[in-house]
Amino acid sequence: MNKLKDTDIQAIIGWVLRTGVILSIAIVLFGGAVYIYRHGHDIANYSTFKDVSDFVQLSGIINGILTFKGKAIIQGGIVLLIATPIIRVAFSAVGFVFEKDYLYTGITLLVLLIIFISMLSGHAG
Amino acid sequence: MSVIELTLIILIGSYFAGLLGSLTGLGGGFIIIPLLTLLLHVDIHYAIGASLVSVIATSSGSAAAYVKEGITNMRLGMFLEIATTAGAFAGAILAIYTPTHYIAILFGLILILSAIMSLRKKTQQITNHKSYLAQKLKLNSSYPTADGMVEYGVNNVTGGFFMMLFAGVISGLLGIGSGALKVVAMDNIMRIPFKVSTTTSNFMIGVTAAASAVVYLQRGYIDPALSMPIVIGVLLGALTGSKILVQSTSSKWIRVMFSVIVSILAVQMIYNGVMGKI
Numbered sequence: 037m038n039k040l041k042d043t044d045i046q047a048i049i050g051w052v053l054r055t056g057v058i059l060s061i062a063i064v065l066f067g068g069a070v071y072i073y074r075h076g077h078d079i080a081n082y083s084t085f086k087d088v089s090d091f092v093q094l095s096g097i098i099n100g101i102l103t104f105k106g107k108a109i110i111q112g113g114i115v116l117l118i119a120t121p122i123i124r125v126a127f128s129a130v131g132f133v134f135e136k137d138y139l140y141t142g143i144t145l146l147v148l149l150i151i152f153i154s155m156l157s158g159h160a161g
Numbered sequence: 162m163s164v165i166e167l168t169l170i171i172l173i174g175s176y177f178a179g180l181l182g183s184l185t186g187l188g189g190g191f192i193i194i195p196l197l198t199l200l201l202h203v204d205i206h207y208a209i210g211a212s213l214v215s216v217i218a219t220s221s222g223s224a225a226a227y228v229k230e231g232i233t234n235m236r237l238g239m240f241l242e243i244a245t246t247a248g249a250f251a252g253a254i255l256a257i258y259t260p261t262h263y264i265a266i267l268f269g270l271i272l273i274l275s276a277i278m279s280l281r282k283k284t285q286q287i288t289n290h291k292s293y294l295a296q297k298l299k300l301n302s303s304y305p306t307a308d309g310m311v312e313y314g315v316n317n318v319t320g321g322f323f324m325m326l327f328a329g330v331i332s333g334l335l336g337i338g339s340g341a342l343k344v345v346a347m348d349n350i351m352r353i354p355f356k357v358s359t360t361t362s363n364f365m366i367g368v369t370a371a372a373s374a375v376v377y378l379q380r381g382y383i384d385p386a387l388s389m390p391i392v393i394g395v396l397l398g399a400l401t402g403s404k405i406l407v408q409s410t411s412s413k414w415i416r417v418m419f420s421v422i423v424s425i426l427a428v429q430m431i432y433n434g435v436m437g438k439i
Contacts, residue, residue, distance in 0.1 A: 042235075043231065045235070046228045046229060046231065046233075046235065047229065049225075049228050049235075050224075050225045050226070050228045050229045051225075053221045053222070053224055053225035053228070053367075054222070054225040056221065057218055057221050057222045057225070057396075060218075061218065061392065061393065061396060064388075064389055064392055064393065065393065067385070067389070068168075068389040068390070068393070071164075071385075071386060071389070072164065072165055072168060075164050075386075076163065076164050076165035076168075077163050077164065077165065078163065078164045079162070079163060079164075080162055080163065080164045080166075080167040080386075082201075082202075082203040082204060082207050082384065082387055091385055092378065092379055092380075092381050107385040107386055108385070110385035110386070110388070110389045111383075111385040114214055114378075114383060114385060114388055114392070115378070117214060117217055117218055117221075117392070118214065118217060118371050118374045118375065118378065119371075120217065120221050120367070120371075121217060121220075121221055121367035121368040121370075121371045122368070122371050124221075124367070124368070125239075125242070125368055128235070128239060137299075139298070139299070140236060140239060140240075140299075143239055143240055143243060144239055146243055147239065147242045147243055147246055147368065150243070150246045150247050150250060150372065151246055151250075151368075151371065151372050151375065153250065154246070154249075154250040154253070154372050154373070154375050154376055155375045155376075155379075157250070157254065157376060
């Protein structure tokens with residue numbers, strides 16, 4: 037096992053996580069400001085579950101961002117935030133390939149596969 | 162209530178949830194979900210979705226710092242993530258078909274269990290027993306301490322793996338990091354030093370939450386307007402908490418106070434669940 041390589045991967049993973057969190061929170065803050073500015077005085081109601089909103093599919097979110105909707109911008113930030121640990125897993129897979137640790141490349145890809153199946157199952161319903 | 166009032170209330174509540182969650186190591190979800198459902202009468206599915214997003218933010222933020230220190234056992238984390246993500250996926254699917262009052266009751270029970278776990282005295286343990294599976298999977302490792310690098314072995318890999326599967330289901334079903342259960346799996350079953358187990362557990366929480374968050378997202382349970390103040394509030398609270406933790410070493414009274422708050426919330430959740438009010 038090459039110790040130097042392990043610390044390299046750790047540094048990259050740390051960077052991916054930090055950048056992902058900072059970037060997505062910045063986007064959420066910005067979208068939040070837009071949303072509050074426009075809808076701050078609307079009446080809020082979350083007591084019952086409403087029908088699936090426009091901001092579930094990626095196309096809907098992108099459409100909303102292009103038309104500068106606050107909620108869509110927030111959701112864009114949230115999607116990036118959810119993607120951050122998944123991107124972290126993808127980076128570790130690449131790292132394990134470089135280390136020639138094929139057992140852990142396989143384990144990492146299996147984790148990605150489970151998340152991918154989870155993603156698809158949401159669409160199916 | 163207007164959007165701006167509700168947003169401010171949730172922001173302040175989330176800040177304190179993040180602060181307490183970070184000081185006790187239980188995570189912000191434990192306060193956020195009761196706050197939203199009991200006080201603000203938000204549908205529990207929305208509350209779980211928003212909580213999951215905040216869990217990803219705080220765990221990824223702190224994992225970034227821990228990973229650099231070299232305490233996190235990345236191979237062990239990666240391997241156990243197979244169990245936690247598979248569990249989280251199952252938990253999220255289960256949550257969709259489970260009546261909300263059952264979720265509330267289960268939430269209360271796990272809440273009490275975690276509060277008890279957080280009060281337990283932690284003793285540093287090192288075993289050099291190296292099981293066959295742990296060697297095959299290259300799980301045995303070393304971590305830096307004040308006295309230099311310390312080697313440790315990993316026991317009962319299969320038992321730990323199944324406990325992680327359960328922790329994943331709970332995380333997906335209730336929208337919490339279930340860090341307490343992950344630490345049980347690693348401390349008590351796999352016999353890992355607790356510094357390694359807490360950082361490795363934290364490392365896994367983000368991916369686990371992401372695996373169920375994708376399901377909640379596509380079902381429309383992650384509402385941007387509701388999640389926005391929660392993510393920001395919990396993250397800021399957790400940041401404050403980590404600053405306080407560095408300064409004061411004795412946090413016994415905080416944990417006792419937190420356990421009392423948590424127990425009251427837990428009883429409320431169970432009561433409302435049994436009465437069918439949630």
